[in-house]
Structure formats: C-alpha cells, structure tokens
Amino acid sequence: MFDPVCPSDLSPIRIGDKWAGMIIRCLEDGPRRFSELRVPLRRVTAKVLTQSLRALERDGLVVRRVRTGGVRHVEYELTPLGRSLLGPLDVACAWAEAHWEQLLDARESASP
Template sequence: MREPLPDDMFDELCPSSLNPIRFGDKWAALIIRCLEHGPRRFTELRVPLKRVTPKVLTQSLRSLERDGLVKRTVYAGTTPHVEYELTPLGRSMLKPMAVACAWAEEHWDELLDARESYDNVTQHDRDRTVIV
C-alpha cells in the first residue's frame, strides 16, 4: 500500500503557485509532482489538487499523456481502475522543476510584492477608466 498524498501538498501559499516558469497548462507541474513517487489513481490526485475541477484535471492529464510525460494504464479486473504514472520523459522534468521551485522559494517575497504592486496599479487604472 502506498502512502496517500497529503491534503495540503499544494496550499494556496505554496511557492509552486508563484513559479513563473511554466510548461503545459497551469496544473501540469503540480500533477507531475504528485506522480513523482509512483503511479496514482485519479481520486488520489484529487486530494492535493482539490482546487482543480475533475474536468480540468482530466484535460491536464490527457495533455500530459499526449506530450509523452504521463502514461495512463487501465486495469480491467474485478474492480477496474486507471492509474497515471510518469514516463521516463516525464521523470526528466523533475530536476528542472526542483530548480524552478527553489528559485521561486528564494524569490518568494519579491514575487508577491511585484504581483501586489501590479494588481494595485492595474486596479487603480481600471477605477479611473472613463468609458466614452
């Protein structure tokens, strides 16, 4: 029996959400992290990825499968189920992702400050916009 994924693996204040280096869609890196230690069922992935709707999670998994990063295996026994796991190509993403996450963690405060500043200026500009 494998250890369950932690519910708070990706809380909203996780540095991975600030990582400006992205590939695939918004959730791809988080899915890859969930599969880092072996295959997982869809319901297992839903635990730490609770902010992702089932539809979007399915789309992201399909996209990762299409790109050759994730392998989908269907087990058709008495209790049929599907598992997702990283391919060797998907595993090759773990090292660059670790570097990107370390960078985001190191620059956490700067990233938050920049986003807050941008959002404040942008909101101020929207408030001042006059529609003619």
C-alpha cells in the same frame, strides 16, 4: 507548491498548463488514480484535471493505464520523459522559494 495559501498561478515557470508541474510532482512517487490526484490538487476541478492529464499524456510525459482484475480502474504514471522533468522542477521550485517575496510584491503591485 501544495500549500493552500500558495496561489498556484503565481508560479512563474510553467510546463504545459498551470497544473502540469503539480501533477508531475504528485506522480513522482509512482502511479496514482484520478481520485488520489484530487486530494493534493483539491483546488483544480475534475474537468481541468482531466484536460491537464490528457495534455501531459499527449506530450509523452504521463501514461494512462487501465487496470483490470476485479475492479476496473485507471492509473496515471510518469513516463521516463516526464520523470526527466523532476530535476528541472526542483531547480524551479528552489528559485521560486528564494524569490517568493519578490514574486508576491510584483503580483501585488500589478493588481488594479
């Protein structure tokens, strides 16, 4: 999913927008700051990442927390509802991996 040669728009199963599944995976191990999300999601612009995080927050999948105490910063974390998507994402990723060549072939044959 995070392979630089893997086109993220090839993913046939989407939750929310194009980046939502990858954001959920990035938050799987706990809260992360925006700048920490930018590292594995290097191909997404800051604007689009912000829009995706807001949509995930609106849908109840992610919570945004402002931390104070010294330096103020914002962290994003999966809610229990967001965490419940990890299992289905595992299944979807396994399916995509098993059918990767077919997906690539279909995409290439549809290109003008």
